[in-house]
Amino acid sequence: MFAPQGNIATAKTTSYKVVLPFYGYAAISFLAGTVMLLINTKAFTGHYFQPPLLAITHTMALGWGTMIILGASHQLVPVLIEGELYSNKLAYASFICAAVGIPPLVSGFYMFDLGNLALAGGILVVISVLLYMTNLVASIRRSKHRNIHATFVVAATLWLLVTTIIGVLLLCNFRTKCLPEESLHYLSLHAHLGIAGWFLLTVIGVGARLIPLFLISKYSHTAILRWIFYLINVALISFFFLFLSGSTATLLIPITMIFVSILLFVFYCFRAYKERIRKQVDDQMKISLLSTYMIPLPMIFLAVVIGALILSGEPQTNLVSAYGFLIFFGWLTAIILGMTFKTLPFIVWHKTYHKLSGKGKTPNPKDLFSERVFHWMSVSYLAGVPIFAIGVITTNQYALQAGSLFLLFAAILYIANVFKIMSHSPKHYGNNN
Amino acid sequence: MAIITNNNIKSTIALASLESVYDPEIGLNVVDLGLIYQIDFDETAKEVFCRMTLTTQFCPMGESITDGVKNTLAGTFPGYTARLELTFDPPWNFQMISEEGREFLNR
Numbered sequence: 001m002f003a004p005q006g007n008i009a010t011a012k013t014t015s016y017k018v019v020l021p022f023y024g025y026a027a028i029s030f031l032a033g034t035v036m037l038l039i040n041t042k043a044f045t046g047h048y049f050q051p052p053l054l055a056i057t058h059t060m061a062l063g064w065g066t067m068i069i070l071g072a073s074h075q076l077v078p079v080l081i082e083g084e085l086y087s088n089k090l091a092y093a094s095f096i097c098a099a100v101g102i103p104p105l106v107s108g109f110y111m112f113d114l115g116n117l118a119l120a121g122g123i124l125v126v127i128s129v130l131l132y133m134t135n136l137v138a139s140i141r142r143s144k145h146r147n148i149h150a151t152f153v154v155a156a157t158l159w160l161l162v163t164t165i166i167g168v169l170l171l172c173n174f175r176t177k178c179l180p181e182e183s184l185h186y187l188s189l190h191a192h193l194g195i196a197g198w199f200l201l202t203v204i205g206v207g208a209r210l211i212p213l214f215l216i217s218k219y220s221h222t223a224i225l226r227w228i229f230y231l232i233n234v235a236l237i238s239f240f241f242l243f244l245s246g247s248t249a250t251l252l253i254p255i256t257m258i259f260v261s262i263l264l265f266v267f268y269c270f271r272a273y274k275e276r277i278r279k280q281v282d283d284q285m286k287i288s289l290l291s292t293y294m295i296p297l298p299m300i301f302l303a304v305v306i307g308a309l310i311l312s313g314e315p316q317t318n319l320v321s322a323y324g325f326l327i328f329f330g331w332l333t334a335i336i337l338g339m340t341f342k343t344l345p346f347i348v349w350h351k352t353y354h355k356l357s358g359k360g361k362t363p364n365p366k367d368l369f370s371e372r373v374f375h376w377m378s379v380s381y382l383a384g385v386p387i388f389a390i391g392v393i394t395t396n397q398y399a400l401q402a403g404s405l406f407l408l409f410a411a412i413l414y415i416a417n418v419f420k421i422m423s424h425s426p427k428h429y430g431n432n433n
Numbered sequence: 434m435a436i437i438t439n440n441n442i443k444s445t446i447a448l449a450s451l452e453s454v455y456d457p458e459i460g461l462n463v464v465d466l467g468l469i470y471q472i473d474f475d476e477t478a479k480e481v482f483c484r485m486t487l488t489t490q491f492c493p494m495g496e497s498i499t500d501g502v503k504n505t506l507a508g509t510f511p512g513y514t515a516r517l518e519l520t521f522d523p524p525w526n527f528q529m530i531s532e533e534g535r536e537f538l539n540r
Contacts, residue, residue, distance in 0.1 A: 350497050
């Protein structure tokens with residue numbers, strides 16, 4: 001017998017059953033978001049505080065962005081912390097709470113009926129975040145490995161919790177005034193804690209690990225990531241207090257800090273790209289990298305919005321809408337479109353073929369989806385975003401309709417590819433084992 | 434990195450067969466990727482033992498890769514039991530990729 005010498009490690013990954021519902025739900029939400037976009041283009045020519053815009057934003061932020069991040073996190077957190085997920089049951093419970101809570105919340109915004117149903121939806125979303133956070137913290141506590149990526153994810157989840165609690169408070173404030181100002185006043189605070197606190201921190205924390213991994217790059221720079229982490233968190237805390245103090249001009253300080261952190265992340269991704277070992281970069285990585293280079297664009301819009309607000313005292317509503325659109329349909333959607341097809345095919349491939357590995361011919365994970373459909377989805381998406389953004393800025397109905405049609409087409413192709421992957425069976429590959 | 438073995442002839446056969454086991458993400462086989470550290474044969478117990486690593490601990494595809502290695506060794510040496518040990522000491526790094534592997538990735 002051979003005496004084992006090295007450390008024996010088990011590489012147990014999270015069950016696909018936990019992850020797939022999040023991906024399926026997110027795909028349907030993306031389609032719902034683009035359908036609402038198409039039938040509500042007129043709303044984008046007016047003020048941003050309108051029922052359809054609130055409904056679209058929450059569909060994209062919660063149903064699309066948050067659900068897919070939560071799903072991917074349950075798979076990726078074990079990779080980041082080099083430990084197992086604490087509980088599958090908590091993950092299911094988190095999914096069910098969010099899945100049940102989001103529709104009444106979104107329909108409440110759409111009909112502008114912010115009654116008990118919408119409030120119950122909001123509370124369920126908060127519970128879902130709490131369950132996810134419990135699972136995340138318990139997983140990290142059990143793992144012996146701590147790293148900067150996991151720190152990003154924990155901090156991001158804390159900000160998500162703060163954002164959703166503020167969201168519920170704003171809902172209550174609509175019904176019975178419980179805050180010093182109207183809910184509209186706090187909208188910007190609620191939105192930015194979610195955008196920078198939840199989405200930006202998560203994308204940077206996870207992206208800084210995955211982008212070099214998928215590019216097979218030697219690059220790693222923990223000091224840069226630490227700087228980014230501190231800059232964003234200090235910016236968010238100062239934004240919170242400066243906002244409540246009512247001083248608009250000073251908000252440029254946290255905005256500048258966020259902008260610097262974004263530039264540092266762009267630099268990090270660029271270095272990872274330059275130092276990659278694999279020369280060929282696939283389309284999924286190209287669109288993910290493109291999303292990284294897209295982040296400064298909405299930041300420029302935000303600086304213009306704040307500048308105009310300081311000079312004229314009035315917000316440029318079309319610029320605010322364009323800014324929000326570029327965040328949710330631009331940056332966030334681009335990275336999700338790319339990363340879905342870098343993660344989902346592997347999860348399904350692993351479920352279907354891992355026991356057959358080494359016993360015969362198996363497909364590559366990339367064979368589980370259509371590259372052609374992915375290509376046309378990317379083309380349609382890349383056409384839709386600038387056309388729609390121009391439509392919002394110029395309040396041109398034709399551009400808005402054309403842009404939203406392109407985005408709807410991209411969503412249909414995305415959902416077709418996602419469900420093609422999810423419904424894959426060995427029979428599709430002529431393997432009946 | 435040189436692979437440790439107590440049977441040069443059989444380990445050459447084993448490594449040739451393991452060239453059919455791929456890391457699905459990277460598209461490179463486990464031998465050129467430098468994941469195989471040791472292959473030993475116990476003729477008395479009829480065992481083939483493989484010590485290997487993964488590019489990252491808790492790699493989502495880890496189980497597929499280790500199952501692939503185990504199944505391939507069992508298929509290549511009928512009558513032998515394949516036993517596998519996963520180690521992260523030393524941890525994998527880019528220097529472990531073979532020349533052929535580097536050429537493949539540079540294409």
